[in-house]
Amino acid sequence: MKKIINHKEDVVEEMLQGMVKAHPEYLKRIDDSNVLVRKDAPIKGKVALVSGGGSGHEPAHGGFVGLGMLDGAAAGEVFTSPTPEQILKGIKAVDGGKGVLLIIKNYSGDVMNFEMAAELAQMEGIEVQQVIVNDDVAVEDSTFTVGRRGIAGTIFVHKIAGAAAEKGMDLDDVKRVAEKTIKNVKSMGMSLTPCVVPGVGKPSCEIGEDEMEIGLGIHGEPGIRKEKIKPAREIANILLSNILEDMKLEKDDEVAVMVNGLGGTPLMELYILNREVDNLLNEKGIKIYKTLVGEYMTSLEMAGASISVLKLDDELKQLLDAKADTPAFRIL
């Protein structure tokens, strides 16, 4: 294992310190916690959004804390959910009196710990609702999940629910658009190499030199199948076919597309993949309203990419276009 770290036990702590030092104009850290919140939190009279999960997926989720997206993000150990106590600290720090929406990726540990935190917050009189993102069409049940996993499509939920909250919608309405986004977004990924959790020191799985794994999870948990590596166009076709089969898009439907790098893939390759995605969607007569290419939801140093497609309507378009200003996502 070769990594730029000091001690493997300190990676999350030192990363959080580094993040705040890099983005002091956006972020502050809640004392005695692994929670990052907006510099100006709590914002009175606004519904607050809290997300989080295991570390190792940066910039998710702390990188999306800021205007028009998240109010707070709780970071757990690498690939391990934050504890209810940590999440509760986040909820209390951002509550502006209009309630808090938790955005949870669908992993058993995350769901259990976030729901526990919600219950504790409610006992303290804070109104809390939650949504669970399950955009990954690759597998139904996995080693970490009952049902589908939550992956990069979560960023669209942050963006759209964040815009709704910023616009002044109430908690029920913010939850409604978050749920609409979850219903409309589907994703799938593929990997060329596994990742190495610092505390473990060994690769999460094996992928042969000439192989790729379709649908590998963002923690290295098994996907659908391994197969010989193929050209970008065919990779795009495999992932998109699975996504579109699940979405039932029609000609002239409008979508937002995200081509997300998993941590170890050059931007050059992500752009090449995006070119293919764009061509394939055009061939089907599907209109691309917005494209995002970059690293949004990573898996340490894993090489590979995921594609997310979000079906849009007028409301979602407007919220997607709204201003957002965070360390890792800006629409100005």
Next chain:
Amino acid sequence: MCNSNILIKIIENMGKNIIENKDYLTELDRVIGDADHGINMSKGFSAVDAKLDEMNGKDWGSILKTVAMTLISTVGGASGPLYGTAFLRASTVVDGKMEIDKEDIINMFEQAVEGIKMRGKSDKGDKTILDALIPAFEALKLAYEEGKDTKTAFKMAEEAALEGVEYTKNIIAKKGRASYLGERSIGHQDPGATSTYIMIKSINEVLEQN
């Protein structure tokens, strides 16, 4: 019928027994999980032990809530939220009470069972805590319905919990990390059901002495 001093004695005894069984629980977990159940539970109950003094003279609800919050913040993994939820839910039905009766005991138990079911999205037969807790609750309720006293009712609950622990050896794990083993989990005793049995046994030991 039962004042809150006895609850503090029960909590103290649970801690003592969990900590004594740390290696045993961890060994059970090593075979089918991630080898941390005993370590995590001991960590949690050591933290609870440190708060016993401040629990003195408090009502049942406050004591149980303190136990819940302490376990939630120190145990980690799935056991933290699960046991935390059990104590937290139980605390809500005896809020402000210095003395409790049979009905309160049934309510607390029922809340604990329902809380764990909800939090873990699981039920009897999944090879979890619930395989000891649900039979124990059912035995307790039946004993009360038959007019037995609290000591006898808990004796029967303990026996049912132990049977539940034995039963976990024969079934496939459907929840938690053990579920990745599928059929290979058969033959192994569930660590969560075992820690639940130890806690119910701890209640009994205190009742016997009082």
